[in-house]
Every structure is written in C-alpha cells, then in structure tokens.
Amino acid sequence: MKPLILLRGGGDLASGIALRLHRIGFQIVIIELDRPLAIRRTVSFSEAIYEGVQTVEGTTARLVSPDQLQVTLELGEIPIMADANANILRNEFLISPRSTVVIDARLLKSEPELLASTVALHIGLGPGFTAGENCTAVIETRRGHTLGRVYWTGSAQPDSGQPDGDPKRVLRSTVSGNLLTHAEIGDQVKEGQLLAEIQTSAGEKIKILSPMAGVLRGMLRPGFQVSEGMKIADVDPRNDPSACHLVSDKALAVAGGVMETVLTYVNSVEE
Numbered sequence: 543m544k545p546l547i548l549l550r551g552g553g554d555l556a557s558g559i560a561l562r563l564h565r566i567g568f569q570i571v572i573i574e575l576d577r578p579l580a581i582r583r584t585v586s587f588s589e590a591i592y593e594g595v596q597t598v599e600g601t602t603a604r605l606v607s608p609d610q611l612q613v614t615l616e617l618g619e620i621p622i623m624a625d626a627n628a629n630i631l632r633n634e635f636l637i638s639p640r641s642t643v644v645i646d647a648r649l650l651k652s653e654p655e656l657l658a659s660t661v662a663l664h665i666g667l668g669p670g671f672t673a674g675e676n677c678t679a680v681i682e683t684r685r686g687h688t689l690g691r692v693y694w695t696g697s698a699q700p701d702s703g704q705p706d707g708d709p710k711r712v713l714r715s716t717v718s719g720n721l722l723t724h725a726e727i728g729d730q731v732k733e734g735q736l737l738a739e740i741q742t743s744a745g746e747k748i749k750i751l752s753p754m755a756g757v758l759r760g761m762l763r764p765g766f767q768v769s770e771g772m773k774i775a776d777v778d779p780r781n782d783p784s785a786c787h788l789v790s791d792k793a794l795a796v797a798g799g800v801m802e803t804v805l806t807y808v809n810s811v812e813e
Contacts, residue, residue, distance in 0.1 A: 544568055544808065545641045545662060548630065552588030552622060553580040554760075555667070555683070556647035557598055558793025559800050560587060560620055564601055568804070569615050572603060573625040581760035581776050584727050585789050590622045592763065599789065608633065631658040638662070643807070645800060646671070649683065651701045663807045665800060669701045681799040683792075690795035692803050706792070710753040713775040715740050715768045717748050723764040728786045731758050737775055740768060750774065756781050 544567065549560055552572045560570050578588035587603035590596035596603050603620040608630065614621040623630070631637050631644075639660040646654060651669045654676060666676065668683035673695050680693040685706045688699070715721075719742040725731060731752045738750040738761065752758075760776040768774055778785065 545643045545804075546571065546636070546638075547643045547645060547804070548573065548628075548637075548661075549645045549647060550628060551647040551649070552578060552590070552603070553586050553647070553649070554582040554790060555649065555793045555796055556645075557585055557587045558789035559645060559647060559797040560603070561599060561601055561789060562794065562797040562801055563804065564620060566801070570620050571611060571615075571630070572620060572622040573628060573630060574622060575626045576624045577766075579762065579772075581762060581773060582727075582786075582790075583760065583763065584786050587620060587622055591624055599787075608636070611636065628658060631661070643804060646677070662811075663804070665803050667796065667800075668698050672697045679803045681796055681803070683796055685792065689792065690797075690799040692799050692806075708754075708779065711756070711777050711779065712773055713737070713750055713753065713777070715750075715770060715772050715774050717742055718769045719743065719748070719767070721762055721764060721766045721768050721774060722747070723761060725758050725761070727758055727761055728783045729758045730781065730783065731756065731777065737761070737777075752777055754779050757783050757786065759786055 547570050549572045552574045574588045580586035580588045583589050585598050590603045590605045594605050603622045606614050606621040611621045642661045643663040644661045645665045647667050653670050664677040666680050671677045671680045673680045673693050680698050682688045682691045682698045684699045719740040722739040725737045733755050735752045739747040741747050756777045756779040759778040762774050
C-alpha cells in the first residue's frame with residue numbers, strides 16, 4: 543500500500559516534487575503558510591492558497607479544509623491547506639506512524655522544529671537537516687554533481703548564501719514597504735526597465751529596475767508587504783518565456799532524489 547505523503551511547502555522546488563510523485567500514483571497533501579512567499583508563482587502550487595486552485599503542467603492543486611482531503615484525492619487533485627505549524631500531524635485519523643511520509647521542502651536553511659508526531663519516513667531538503675538526527679534522509683539541493691543525491695547519514699552542503707547562476711538575476715527589496723508591480727511574470731524585459739516599486743510607510747516609492755535583459759521568471763504578488771532584504775523577483779537571461787510555465791531542472795533533480803528515498807522505503811516495507 544502506498545503511503546500518504548505530506549509535503550511541507552508548495553513553492554517551485556516543492557511543486558516539482560509534488561508533480562513527480564503525483565504522476566506515479568502517490569497521494570500528496572501540501573501544507574503551506576497562510577501567505578506563501580513563492581517567487582515563481584506560475585509553477586508553484588502554493589498559489590492555490592490565494593486563488594483556490596492552481597494548475598501546474600496539467601496537475602491541479604485545490605485549497606481544502608481537512609474534511610475535504612479524501613474527496614479531493616479521489617478526484618485526482620492535490621489538496622493544499624494553510625497549516626504553517628503542521629497541526630495536521632496531530633490528526634490521528636489522517637496521520638499514521640506506520641504509513642505517513644513527511645517531506646520538508648520549505649528550504650528554511652536552518653535546523654527545523656521537531657515533528658509533532660512520529661511518522662514512517664521524514665525527508666529533509668537541503669541545509670539544516672541531518673539524517674539520523676532530525677530526519678530520516680536528506681536530499682542535496684545545491685547545484686553541482688551532488689544535486690538530488692540522497693544522504694542516509696550526515697547533512698547536505700551548507701548554504702552558500704548566493705543564488706544559483708548570476709547573482710544579479712535575483713532582485714531583493716532594499717527597504718520595507720508595499721510591493722507595487724509594473725511587469726508580469728513571462729514578460730520580456732530590458733536592462734534598466736522598471737519592474738516594481740516599494741512604497742514605504744512614509745509614502746516614498748523606491749524603484750526596482752531589471753539588472754539585465756531577459757524574461758521576468760518570478761515576482762511576489764502585487765500588494766505584498768515586503769521587508770528589507772527579501773527576495774522579490776527573478777530575471778532569467780536565457781530569454782525563454784515558455785520556461786515560466788515549466789518546473790525547473792533543479793526541481794526535477796531534487797524530486798528524483800525524493801522519489802528514490804520514498805521508493806526505497808516502500809520496497810523495504812513490502813519485503
């Protein structure tokens with residue numbers, strides 16, 4: 543019997559994991575923040591928290607309450623709930639220490655809090671997790687020859703503090719305030735083009751300009767209250783608008799490591 547998989551996080555990396563596991567027949571439930579912070583919103587199931595539904599590469603996630611989980615799964619959709627503290631783990635009618643898998647794809651890059659209950663398999667993504675201590679297995683999330691590898695002991699590589707590729711492509715807010723957007727995800731933009739403004743509490747508007755020519759691959763939702771240093775947008779110099787609607791190669795590679803871990807567990811139980 544295939545286990546129920548609880549996926550913490552619904553951003554672009556987590557959505558790639560959800561897609562691959564869903565496609566091979568696993569039942570997935572996503573839990574997210576009340577106000578998710580995904581930048582690549584067109585390929586993030588977390589957008590269902592705001593919109594009610596979100597479809598990524600033909601698969602639909604639907605915002606539900608706990609009593610709607612089963613019917614949503616039976617419809618072939620992925621249920622998603624706002625449950626930042628993973629309170630669902632305390633629901634003894636849904637969660638089993640013998641058949642529930644938890645995948646923590648929040649990418650906190652710090653040591654996570656302990657789970658509220660015992661589960662069959664706990665998979666952690668990236669820095670902050672140590673296999674055998676605060677999870678069962680760790681998946682490498684840093685680009686390179688070890689991307690997507692499974693560690694049954696030890697930890698993933700430490701956080702480099704830098705985004706993949708050209709660091710200029712990632713835009714961060716220089717002040718705290720309200721995000722006013724002037725471009726849409728998928729737009730082809732020029733270097734120096736106005737992408738957004740941050741309106742401060744004093745009414746000042748700070749311009750956010752594109753650092754390069756390319757495609758606006760991601761941006762926070764307009765009207766979002768941002769803090770200084772928060773990631774707010776991503777420009778892709780490869781200039782391919784179609785990529786804005788596909789999960790990334792990195793997400794698929796990490797998902798492959800998750801699939802290896804889950805199937806290793808399933809096969810061990812069936813033996």
